[in-house]
Amino acid sequence: MTMPATFAELTKLQEDRLPATLAAAAASPFYRDRVGKDLRDLPLTTKADLRDAYPFGMLAVPRERLATYHESSGTTGIPTSSYYSAADWEDLISRYARMHVGIGPSDTLLVRTPYALMLTGHVAQAGALACGATVVPADNRSAATPYATVVRLLHDLDVTLTWSLPTETLLWAAAARQAGLRPGHDFPALRALLVAGEPLSRAKRDRIAQLWQAPVVEEYGASETGGLAGECPHGTLHLWADRAIFEVLDPETGRITPDGAGELVVTPLFREAMPLLRYHIGDRVEVTYRDCACGWALPAVRVLGRSADASPALEELVFRLPAEYGVLFWRAKRLPAGLRIQIEADAWYADAAAKELAATVESAYQVKVVIEALPPGSLVPPRVLTAGPEVMKPRGLFDADEDWDRALRYY
Missing domain, CATH: 3.40.50.12780 (ANL, N-terminal domain)
Structure with a gap:
């Protein structure tokens, strides 16, 4: 074309x-x-x-x-x-x-x-x-x-x-x-x-x-x-x-x-x-x-x-943190007094990540910010990343030790 x-x-x-x-x-x-x-x-x-x-x-x-x-x-x-x-x-x-x-x-x-x-x-x-x-x-x-x-x-x-x-x-x-x-x-x-x-x-x-x-x-x-x-x-x-x-x-x-x-x-x-x-x-x-x-x-x-979504601008500040801090996942909640933000960060850099992000967000939004730097796996648990497929075809007959609540349903 x-x-x-x-x-x-x-x-x-x-x-x-x-x-x-x-x-x-x-x-x-x-x-x-x-x-x-x-x-x-x-x-x-x-x-x-x-x-x-x-x-x-x-x-x-x-x-x-x-x-x-x-x-x-x-x-x-x-x-x-x-x-x-x-x-x-x-x-x-x-x-x-x-x-x-x-x-x-x-x-x-x-x-x-x-x-x-x-x-x-x-x-x-x-x-x-x-x-x-x-x-x-x-x-x-x-x-x-x-x-x-x-x-x-x-x-x-x-x-x-x-x-x-x-x-x-x-x-x-x-x-x-x-x-x-x-x-x-x-x-x-x-x-x-x-x-x-x-x-x-x-x-x-x-x-x-x-x-x-x-x-x-x-x-x-x-x-x-x-x-x-x-x-x-x-x-x-x-x-x-x-x-x-x-x-x-x-x-x-x-x-x-x-x-x-x-x-x-x-x-x-x-x-x-x-x-x-x-x-x-x-x-x-x-x-x-x-x-x-x-x-x-x-x-x-x-x-x-x-129109009501401010997350892209906030996300920009999160990912401006240095890559070595290991921050891939975050979430934020609006509070009456400001913002609460949680990030996953490598333990070695957790304090630095929290301080730097708090400073940039407070400067950008002029609000009070509470930053919680959590260990990796806190926001996205390892089981979510490592789980295998749980799929079965519908069936009617189960053995005594099987979960028959899965009958007739795909997972």
């Missing part, structure tokens, strides 16, 4: 495609009486609208043309439906395959994001297969692939690429150490860690890359839309504005602009089964139109998380 060479060319591409997008949307029950000629005259489509339209109120093609049905994880409320035709899947795959590190027949991609009803694992698998790669489906919602199994697969199968939440890679590093393996040394085939699904601070990204001695490549998207942005070879996250129109909502004023800081609004341009017009995702972003050394005439984006 050829990228636009200039921002003017990008604008023309969007303008040329928009009439077909509006016409497709008019075929769905939700948009039938809402669509006009000017996109900017339309109200925003919200997650509440998608929930109210459950399950097929957004459908714009006959049911016979659907290829897959999905639902979001529901992390911010009731799950929303999304569905894709075969043509929609061609678009999803093409966007995933834009990874600048490349995906090819010599690659083995370990997919450690949810399958089931969510989209992310299925997109990664389809995209990798389309590029000729081997896929290892290590779904992170299945008891059949605990962390010890993931580490074994990474090592024994010479996995070259992984697809996961950023935090997953830290858990793998801890599990590898529990197994007597060294991240960054005993996994020589690993050439990149592909991540998405949570805001990623620069300090955490650098720590992951340092641990695994492999570049971290970020993507951004949603179940309702598929991939929306990808990273160029120069480390800039670019919105796929040749596949969608992006806008930024200022939640304070209600003003909507093509760039700036605010909440992301997206109109996919090549969506057939479930067109979305001015869909308000709700993620806080900062969008800029500027030249990039990669040559892509696509806007740059910084994803800052949900």
